[in-house]
Amino acid sequence: MSSHKSGFIAIVGRPNVGKSTLLNALIGEKVSIISPKPQTTRNRIMGVYTQKDYQMIFVDTPGMHKGKDLLNKSIDKLAVSSIKDVDMVLFVVDNPKGEAEDIIIQYFRGSKIPVFLVINKIDELKNRSEIDEVIISYLGSHEYEGVFPISAKDHTHLDKLVETLIPYLPEGPLYFPEEMKSDQSEYQIMSELIREKILYHTEQEVPHSVAVVIESIEENEELNTLDVSALIIVERATQKQILIGKNGDKIKKIGTEARKEINSLLNTKIHLTLWVKIKKDWRNRPSDLKAFGYGEDS
Ligand SMILES: Nc1nc2c(ncn2[C@@H]2O[C@H](COP(=O)(O)OP(=O)(O)OP(=O)(O)O)[C@@H](O)[C@H]2O)c(=O)[nH]1
Ligand SMILES: [Mg+2]
Structure with missing residues (x-):
């Protein structure tokens, strides 16, 4: 009998790229709120995806940015620390690499945690060359384990993403009961x-x-x-x-x-x-x- 696998997968990125939308789409339930305004998510929110042989715990994080007040400083700290305690990272982007992404990428450096580059909102892009343009801008910025153009809104290519993550899960127990979808009270x-x-x-x-x-x-x-x-x-x-x-x-x-x-x-x-x-x-x-x-x- 094959052993049970489980692991924690952080979803990180700039504010407003669609991290919470992705979490909800992966779990199939609304566990994290969504809005068109940046800095919607303020806490670490776990969404649980349980299958027969494995359990993935996706960790939605607040969008990383350099906020000035104490609330935003503590939110940023939380997002950064989320990267350290997980088995994998989904780095969500929706545009060619900019300064905000450069700052986030620095946190991946020196860490052995596999990072997957997830290009979201492809439903908004008109053709393949626009996706290529985004991918090219990230080339050489980090050794990504994979690159996934997706649409969290339309659930495009999410199956493929989950399938790719399975082999990266370590052996582990059911951290949450099967029927549990979130750690939120x-x-x-x-x-x-x-x-x-x-x-x-x-x-x-x-x-x-x-x-x-x-x-x-x-x-x-x-x-x-x-x-x-x-x-x-x-x-x-x-x-x-x-x-x-x-x-x-x-x-x-x-x-x-x-x-x-x-x-x-x-x-x-x-x-x-x-x-x-x-x-x-x-x-x-x-x-x-x-x-x-x-x-x-x-
Ligand atoms: N067109 C399109 N819009 C999307 C997609 N995913 C998310 N959005 C929209 O992008 C906006 C931000 O989505 P959120 O999921 O709240 O983004 P977030 O990255 O969690 O934002 P923060 O919590 O502020 O860091 C919302 O208006 C979503 O409806 C997508 O695949 N396509
Ligand atoms: Mg969010």
């Missing part, structure tokens, strides 16, 4: 989905100034629902105004969209109440970062 899934809707409905600095904390989840036996109360933290009064919107329209919309998705993802009926609170400069205060779920061991 219900609290984390709920707060992230609320944050995702905020990302879609706000602009400029607001999305980056927001944290979401689930205050309480209580069973309502009468209505057979879960009563969820969530706190949205912003940095300034103007941001609070923007978030609430005229006559509370915006916060209502955010709440409705988040509730619908939480209902269907967690397969439970929830009643969601959102509160907005101002916490000046929370992104630079270590105690706040910890309280809102950010930092090394979150």
Whole structure:
């Protein structure tokens, strides 16, 4: 009988290249939120893919960039440290190599961990020569174990990618129960989905100034629902105004969209109440970062 294989595979890259979209597509379930805005992912999020003979644990990471505040510095540190503790790395790109990619590639140097170059969003490229142009720009930058042009959005060439990774998995146990798809708790899934809707409905600095904390989840036996109360933290009064919107329209919309998705993802009926609170400069205060779920061991 062949032995069981398992391993951890980090998904790294610049913000907005489609890392979380790729994670969700590989797992077949939404475990990591997605948005058109850079710096959507703030934590390390694991997605589990279990087959008969092997288990792959994909680790979505925040896009690496040189952020200035404490939140972004700690996020960047987390992404960098993710590369060290894994069996393989998927380096996701969507453009010819630039300065941001050069910085990331430096972290691969001197490490023996196999790195696969994943060129995402090929659905946006018009012809083969555009893909070649991207591939050529990365030639010589690192010894990649393989190069995969894919579309995470359309699920193009993902089977081939997974198949290629199997031989690189070390022998190992089932780290997670077969039916488990993610390491995220219900609290984390709920707060992230609320944050995702905020990302879609706000602009400029607001999305980056927001944290979401689930205050309480209580069973309502009468209505057979879960009563969820969530706190949205912003940095300034103007941001609070923007978030609430005229006559509370915006916060209502955010709440409705988040509730619908939480209902269907967690397969439970929830009643969601959102509160907005101002916490000046929370992104630079270590105690706040910890309280809102950010930092090394979150
Ligand atoms: N056309 C196209 N768009 C994609 C594809 N994959 C992701 N996107 C889009 O790219 C944007 C960013 O996707 P994310 O998955 O949030 O990117 P990310 O790399 O996780 O971003 P951060 O968490 O900010 O680092 C979203 O608007 C996605 O819909 C793809 O294969 N094709
Ligand atoms: Mg992401």
